[in-house]
Amino acid sequence: MTEKDNRKVPLIDTHCHLDMSEFDNDREDVIARAKDTGFEALITAGSDFDSAARAMELATRHDFIYAAIGVHPHDAKDFSDEIYLDLVSRSRNRKVVAIGETGLDYHYDHSPRDVQREVFRKHLRLAKEAGLPVIVHSREAKEDTMAILAESGINQGVLHCFSGDLDMAEQAMSMGLSLSLAGPVTFKKSSRLREIARIIPDDYLLIETDAPYLSPEPLRGRRNEPSYLEYTARFIADLREISLDDLARITTLNAKRLFGIGTLPDRAEIAYQIRDSLYLNITNRCTNACSFCVKFRSDFVKGHRLRLSQEPTEEEITLSIGDPSLYKEVVFCGYGEPLERLDAVKDVARWIKERGGRVRINTNGHANLIHKRDILPELKGLVDSISVSLDAQDEATYNRLCKPVFKNAHAEIIRFIRQAKEFIPDVQATVVELEGVDIEKCREIAAQLGVKLRIRKLDVVG
Ligand code: SF4
Numbered sequence: 001m002t003e004k005d006n007r008k009v010p011l012i013d014t015h016c017h018l019d020m021s022e023f024d025n026d027r028e029d030v031i032a033r034a035k036d037t038g039f040e041a042l043i044t045a046g047s048d049f050d051s052a053a054r055a056m057e058l059a060t061r062h063d064f065i066y067a068a069i070g071v072h073p074h075d076a077k078d079f080s081d082e083i084y085l086d087l088v089s090r091s092r093n094r095k096v097v098a099i100g101e102t103g104l105d106y107h108y109d110h111s112p113r114d115v116q117r118e119v120f121r122k123h124l125r126l127a128k129e130a131g132l133p134v135i136v137h138s139r140e141a142k143e144d145t146m147a148i149l150a151e152s153g154i155n156q157g158v159l160h161c162f163s164g165d166l167d168m169a170e171q172a173m174s175m176g177l178s179l180s181l182a183g184p185v186t187f188k189k190s191s192r193l194r195e196i197a198r199i200i201p202d203d204y205l206l207i208e209t210d211a212p213y214l215s216p217e218p219l220r221g222r223r224n225e226p227s228y229l230e231y232t233a234r235f236i237a238d239l240r241e242i243s244l245d246d247l248a249r250i251t252t253l254n255a256k257r258l259f260g261i262g263t264l265p266d267r268a269e270i271a272y273q274i275r276d277s278l279y280l281n282i283t284n285r286c287t288n289a290c291s292f293c294v295k296f297r298s299d300f301v302k303g304h305r306l307r308l309s310q311e312p313t314e315e316e317i318t319l320s321i322g323d324p325s326l327y328k329e330v331v332f333c334g335y336g337e338p339l340e341r342l343d344a345v346k347d348v349a350r351w352i353k354e355r356g357g358r359v360r361i362n363t364n365g366h367a368n369l370i371h372k373r374d375i376l377p378e379l380k381g382l383v384d385s386i387s388v389s390l391d392a393q394d395e396a397t398y399n400r401l402c403k404p405v406f407k408n409a410h411a412e413i414i415r416f417i418r419q420a421k422e423f424i425p426d427v428q429a430t431v432v433e434l435e436g437v438d439i440e441k442c443r444e445i446a447a448q449l450g451v452k453l454r455i456r457k458l459d460v461v462g
Contacts, residue, residue: 008038009248011233012255013226014180015101015135015160015208018044018065019054022212022223031062034226039064040252041261042226043208045101045135045160047072049083052090059095066261068098068135076111076119084122091130097259099127100135101160104148107139117144124152133157133258136177138164146171156258161210162196169196173204178258180206183216183224186235198239199457202250202302206258207233242302243275249303265305270312271320272304277360278327280348281306281334282317283341287366289403290391292432295335306335317348324357329385333362342367342375349382360385365413369406376416376423385426387454388417392431393441401434417449428452 013034023030034042044059045068046052052069059067069090071079090096102123104116111119127134134157138145142164155176162169162179169179184190185197209215209232211224216231230244237247256262272279284295284307299307312320324330330352332338338345338361349359365388367375379386390413392398398410406412420427429451431442439455446453 008036009230009233009244010038010040010252011207011229011248012041012043012252012261013039013209013211013229014043014158014206014255014259015045015068015182016042016211016224016226017047017051017213018042018058018211018226019046019051020212023225030225030227031058031065035064037227037230039226039229041066041255041259043068043097043255043259045098046070047101048075048078049086052087056090056093056095066095066097066259067093068100069096070100070102070123070135071119072101073103073105073116073120073137074108074110076116079115079119079122084126087123087126088130091126091132096132097261098133098135098157099123099130100157101137102134103137104141104145105137105139106141106144113144117148120145120148121152124148124154127157128152128154135160137161138168142168149175149177158206158258160208161214163193165192166196169200173201178204178206178254180208181232181236182208182210183214183220183228183232185239186217186232187220188217194239197236203254203298203300205236205251206254207236207247207251241275246274246302253300253303268299268306268308269304269320270317271322272302272306273327274302276328277331278321278324278329279331279333280317280321280338281308282332282338282344283311283334283336284308285340286336286364287340287370287405287409288337288364291401291403292434301335308335311341314344314347317344318351321348321352321357324352324355327357329358329360331360331362333360337364337366337370339363339367339375340370342371342378346378346382349379353382358384360387362387362389364389364402365416366404366406366409368416369409369412374419376419380423383424385428386420386424387428387430388413388420390414390417390429390431390442390445390453391437393438393445397436397438400436414445414449417451421450428454430454430456432456 043066044055046055055067059065136159158178158180160180161182215222215224237244395410429446
């Protein structure tokens with residue numbers, strides 16, 4: 001599971017300490033190895049006055065290295081006005097992408113706790129004034145860390161080398177803060193952390209080495225370095241049942257957005273791969289406006305930009321697919337309801353089937369209402385599998401969550417699922433775990449219809 005291959009993987013190590021003495025004998029070799037591994041960027045974090053200067057020096061010499069500047073809570077006792085002014089001045093450098101690491105460490109208590117809290121607040125104020133994200137260290141100090149973050153009103157940053165519980169993770173994400181996972185997630189006794197790593201929504205997930213500390217398994221005990229990040233990345237990808245490429249794309253995009261590094265993809269993808277399936281993004285249009293729909297919060301899904309500026313033609317769709325037989329299945333599922341474009345779906349599905357591919361449609365089940373006729377017979381022989389969003393146990397709940405443009409949409413979805421079984425070999429219903437959704441009642445509806453029910457987690461797409 002943790003085997004490393006020689007392929008280049010475009011990761012970003014969002015937290016390492018390249019200036020530390022552990023790298024004095026081979027620093028440039030360590031940096032070269034990271035570059036050879038395919039890294040898009042490294043963020044080296046200063047931990048005191050001198051270290052911030054060294055981090056900036058490295059960032060100045062290497063294009064793909066960026067600096068975070070701050071004073072570690074261990075050294076909070078040495079913080080001074082002079083250091084604060086120095087950080088203010090350095091924060092204006094374009095290669096400085098974050099303030100930190102700062103925070104609270106009640107495990108070692110190297111600085112008095114009241115001093116740590118005061119210095120932490122100063123860093124948060126600086127981050128807000130500089131318009132930079134903050135990198136937070138918190139060890140055995142959950143309550144105070146979260147209280148100080150909340151009172152600061154900060155909404156961009158990361159809890160680095162996250163080791164807290166689910167409640168802390170949820171509090172952080174509700175403030176808009178990301179969670180960065182490091183080598184400890186790979187350790188045998190980290191079952192709580194693994195569970196968190198499995199369920200963090202894509203948008204909040206970052207990865208890091210914290211090198212030279214905390215090497216991941218199977219390298220635990222050695223000095224850590226950025227090129228080992230792939231072990232942690234691969235481990236988390238396995239936990240989330242996605243590929244290493246998916247994990248790299250998601251976390252690299254998140255790091256670029258949070259720290260303002262590099263460029264983001266500027267055009268929507270028509271065909272995009274998740275695991276071994278190819279997804280087709282053919283329209284933004286939809287007859288629902290679901291409260292949980294990812295498109296109202298982000299232009300990206302699993303690191304792919306999906307918001308279309310115009311709908312692709314059928315030719316553009318088939319060109320984007322390439323060889324459909326290379327995938328487990330080709331899925332019509334994007335930022336809208338694919339059956340809004342029924343003719344395009346039928347033509348492209350036929351094209352895929354002629355080339356040995358399998359076709360699935362993810363739909364909201366409104367197609368008969370949209371086209372004012374029973375469209376399912378038209379899909380016979382073209383579609384292998386269909387996944388219909390049931391989304392609620394009754395009309396009132398459906399209307400509240402999904403805000404359909406049609407009346408009686410929920411009743412029509414049930415009719416659609418029943419009819420789909422006549423024309424499509426594999427039919428399933430889906431529901432998102434949300435407050436107010438009665439999963440057991442949805443299960444009963446699916447059982448009465450004779451279809452499987454797939455329960456989806458909120459914010460997990462694809
Ligand atoms: S049906 Fe799907 S695409 Fe349409 S709003 Fe709901 S979640 Fe979004």
